[in-house]
Amino acid sequence: MLLLEHDAKELVHPLGIPIPPGVFVDSGALDSLALDDGAWVVKAQVGVGGRGKAGGIGFAASKVEAADFIRKHADATIKGHRVAGFRIERKVDFVREVYLSFMVDAAERGIRVMLSAQGGVDVEAHAQHADAMLSAVAAPDQASLVAAAHTLLRDLPNDLHKPLGDAVEKLARAFLRLDATLLEVNPLFVLADGSWMAGDMKLGVDESALPRQPELEQAIRARPDAYRESNFKLEHDFDYVGIDAHGQVGLLTTGAGLSMMLIDEMLQAGRRPFNFCDVRTGQLRGSPARLIEVLQQFTRGPDIAVVLVNVFAGITDLGEFAQLLLAALDAVPEIKVPVVARLIGNNFPVAKQLIEQSGRRITVEFDLDKALQKAVELAGGAV
Amino acid sequence: MSGFHLDPRAKVLVQGATGRMGSRHTELMKRYGTNIVGGIAGASARRDVSDTPLFGSCGEAVAATGATASVTLVPPMDVLGAVSEALNAGIKLIVSPSEGVPVRDAMAAYAMVKEHGAFWIGPSTPGLAIPNRLKLGFIPDVSLKPGPLGVMSKSGTLSYETCFRLASSGIGQSAWVGVGGDPVKGMRFAELLPFFQQDEQTRAVLVLGEIGGTEEEELAAEIERLAFNKPVFVLLAGSSAPEGVTMGHAGALIQGGRGTIQSKTSALRGVGAHVFTSIESLVEGVTRSDV
Numbered sequence: 226m227l228l229l230e231h232d233a234k235e236l237v238h239p240l241g242i243p244i245p246p247g248v249f250v251d252s253g254a255l256d257s258l259a260l261d262d263g264a265w266v267v268k269a270q271v272g273v274g275g276r277g278k279a280g281g282i283g284f285a286a287s288k289v290e291a292a293d294f295i296r297k298h299a300d301a302t303i304k305g306h307r308v309a310g311f312r313i314e315r316k317v318d319f320v321r322e323v324y325l326s327f328m329v330d331a332a333e334r335g336i337r338v339m340l341s342a343q344g345g346v347d348v349e350a351h352a353q354h355a356d357a358m359l360s361a362v363a364a365p366d367q368a369s370l371v372a373a374a375h376t377l378l379r380d381l382p383n384d385l386h387k388p389l390g391d392a393v394e395k396l397a398r399a400f401l402r403l404d405a406t407l408l409e410v411n412p413l414f415v416l417a418d419g420s421w422m423a424g425d426m427k428l429g430v431d432e433s434a435l436p437r438q439p440e441l442e443q444a445i446r447a448r449p450d451a452y453r454e455s456n457f458k459l460e461h462d463f464d465y466v467g468i469d470a471h472g473q474v475g476l477l478t479t480g481a482g483l484s485m486m487l488i489d490e491m492l493q494a495g496r497r498p499f500n501f502c503d504v505r506t507g508q509l510r511g512s513p514a515r516l517i518e519v520l521q522q523f524t525r526g527p528d529i530a531v532v533l534v535n536v537f538a539g540i541t542d543l544g545e546f547a548q549l550l551l552a553a554l555d556a557v558p559e560i561k562v563p564v565v566a567r568l569i570g571n572n573f574p575v576a577k578q579l580i581e582q583s584g585r586r587i588t589v590e591f592d593l594d595k596a597l598q599k600a601v602e603l604a605g606g607a608v
Numbered sequence: 609m610s611g612f613h614l615d616p617r618a619k620v621l622v623q624g625a626t627g628r629m630g631s632r633h634t635e636l637m638k639r640y641g642t643n644i645v646g647g648i649a650g651a652s653a654r655r656d657v658s659d660t661p662l663f664g665s666c667g668e669a670v671a672a673t674g675a676t677a678s679v680t681l682v683p684p685m686d687v688l689g690a691v692s693e694a695l696n697a698g699i700k701l702i703v704s705p706s707e708g709v710p711v712r713d714a715m716a717a718y719a720m721v722k723e724h725g726a727f728w729i730g731p732s733t734p735g736l737a738i739p740n741r742l743k744l745g746f747i748p749d750v751s752l753k754p755g756p757l758g759v760m761s762k763s764g765t766l767s768y769e770t771c772f773r774l775a776s777s778g779i780g781q782s783a784w785v786g787v788g789g790d791p792v793k794g795m796r797f798a799e800l801l802p803f804f805q806q807d808e809q810t811r812a813v814l815v816l817g818e819i820g821g822t823e824e825e826e827l828a829a830e831i832e833r834l835a836f837n838k839p840v841f842v843l844l845a846g847s848s849a850p851e852g853v854t855m856g857h858a859g860a861l862i863q864g865g866r867g868t869i870q871s872k873t874s875a876l877r878g879v880g881a882h883v884f885t886s887i888e889s890l891v892e893g894v895t896r897s898d899v
Contacts, residue, residue: 226854227852227863272852273851273852274852274863274864275864304850304851304852305850305851305852306852329711329715329791329792331791331792331793331821331822331823331859332796332821332822332823332826334714334715334718334719334792335715364715364719365712365715365716401712404710404711404712406711406791407863429863431710431711431712431858432854432858433684433708433709433710433711433858434710434711434712436685437685437710454853454854464854464855464856466850466853466854466855466856468848468850479765480763480764480765480766480768480856481763481765481789481855481856481857481860482761482762482763482764482765482766482767482789482816482818482845482856482857483763483765483766483768483769483845484765484855484856485763485766485818485819485845485846485849485855485856485860486766486769486843486845486886486887488848488849489845489846489847489848489885489886490886490887492847492848493885493886498848501849501855501856503856537748537765537768537769537772538748539734539746539747539748539768540632540636540746540748569750569772570748570750593769593773593887594887594888
């Protein structure tokens with residue numbers, strides 16, 4: 226997952242990374258904004274790249290100008306991600322902008338170090354030129370990362386060696402310390418006195434490593450809206466992603482790959498899925514809690530016309546699952562739409578009988594295509 | 609490094625054989641016909657793994673049984689330690705089903721696996737199988753059937769569903785390897801291709817891929833490099849996933865415009881693979897072909 230720039234900077238700052246001083250501002254709390262006159266940069270905080278080109282960065286010379294920019298962009302959406310707030314920071318006088326990043330290279334099973342003497346928002350354009358972007362892969366330890374970066378540095382102008390030598394050392398350490406998957410500093414400002422500062426920053430972190438990264442977990446928990454999916458997973462230990470607030474089909478499904486496929490097929494059939502989820506039936510352990518949690522999410526969907534349940538159970542007993550499903554529906558009486566339950570696995574006849582005897586509007590199917598078709602019909606008109 | 613192969617009679621250890629899941633799956637693998645020769649007991653071992661001998665460490669177990677393969681049914685934070693222990697005991701094939709192994713642990717584990725000239729499947733995988741002969745992990749029996757398809761998959765459930773439907777229409781598998789849904793992993797699609805090339809039982813390859821990463825693109829390059837001459841059928845999931853959001857699998861993430869379905873589709877079609885975006889169309893495509 227990608228952290229907001231503000232959180233990234235505040236997390237790496239204690240690890241020795243120099244950053245321009247800045248504050249996080251919520252658009253709803255502009256009245257309490259205290260800002261001297263002077264040169265400020267106002268940056269929309271959003272968990273996806275490409276913000277600069279989408280107009281999410283502005284300059285301000287006063288509190289009024291900063292507030293204006295914030296009001297104008299408070300409700301903006303960039304690549305489908307809502308702006309979560311703003312970081313206002315001191316504008317920095319620099320002599321040069323360079324690019325430096327560390328990134329997990331899954332294919333190489335190592336860390337890719339990338340370096341360019343020309344940073345900034347047009348780094349992709351620079352990268353088209355041969356030799357503009359230098360790159361090497363190293364093992365995930367401090368000595369290897371620094372050695373790889375120093376080899377690249379040799380091809381850069383001499384005046385960059387000192388600031389970048391220091392930056393490489395500190396950023397590599399922060400990358401490893403935080404179990405990062407990406408730490409990109411672009412631009413990295415080189416100042417007149419030969420020091421450096423992280424201008425913009427993207428920090429991607431490994432959610433699987435959160436059990437050993439308490440500061441990261443705390444930063445994620447502090448922003449339930451900005452990091453909704455990660456917080457959901459921390460809270461409930463399974464995956465749930467909102468897809469379409471006006472979705473017609475609520476998906477109560479297990480398995481990441483098959484759930485993704487169902488969303489694709491639902492859209493191919495012209496119906497809007499409300500969500501993605503992977504409830505992991507193998508971990509229900511006799512409790513309907515996860516099913517209840519998903520059904521409660523569905524109560525927020527004004528256009529949900531059908532709930533599609535899909536369980537391909539290798540081990541899970543379907544009779545037990547049927548009981549949990551009925552208990553979950555009892556616990557969330559707001560769900561009044563019909564349910565199509567596609568079940569396959571041990572004890573299907575028991576599950577079917579249990580559900581049919583409940584008298585609820587639940588269609589039990591064994592065949593996935595039939596279940597999909599039924600859900601598509603019940604979802605109403607095509608969009 | 610010598611080539612990857614599967615021996616249906618391989619002697620197999622289960623690391624973490626005494627946990628709730630561990631004891632259950634040890635029993636199920638054994639019942640399927642897998643040659644389970646021992647389990648490694650955790651510190652708070654429950655000694656009720658039917659007739660599977662328990663050992664205190666992989667070293668002891670290998671010395672006593674001659675095991676060459678291992679399944680690590682341990683919590684995600686313990687996978688790196690389990691892989692290391694297995695390798696040091698001389699194990700050459702390790703399957704790690706755990707979900708949620710930190711990326712850095714996976715990188716460290718892979719480096720050790722490579723150094724030992726071993727093979728690692730996973731993490732975040734239901735495992736591998738040769739239908740009716742061998743199962744390392746928990747691919748459901750109902751989806752397994754001997755046949756011509758060499759299967760490799762990032763997703764457990766999508767492969768269960770697809771292979772179940774194909775099996776129901778009479779088309780089974782020669783071997784099935786779940787590479788798993790994590791970004792950094794042991795064997796990748798492209799690295800399994802030479803195995804399916806050489807395997808005489810395999811008449812076609814079925815790939816269950818998804819958005820994120822570059823594994824499908826690497827596979828396309830390998831199909832070309834090997835001049836792979838068996839038909840390749842691919843089902844890709846996640847065409848509708850939003851950018852920057854992880855879709856259940858840690859690896860299923862589109863970032864900075866990379867990892868998209870378009871890139872994967874065009875790379876694979878470019879080398880003659882048959883690419884599908886719904887289960888039904890894939891099943892039809894495979895059944896209509898002459899495999």
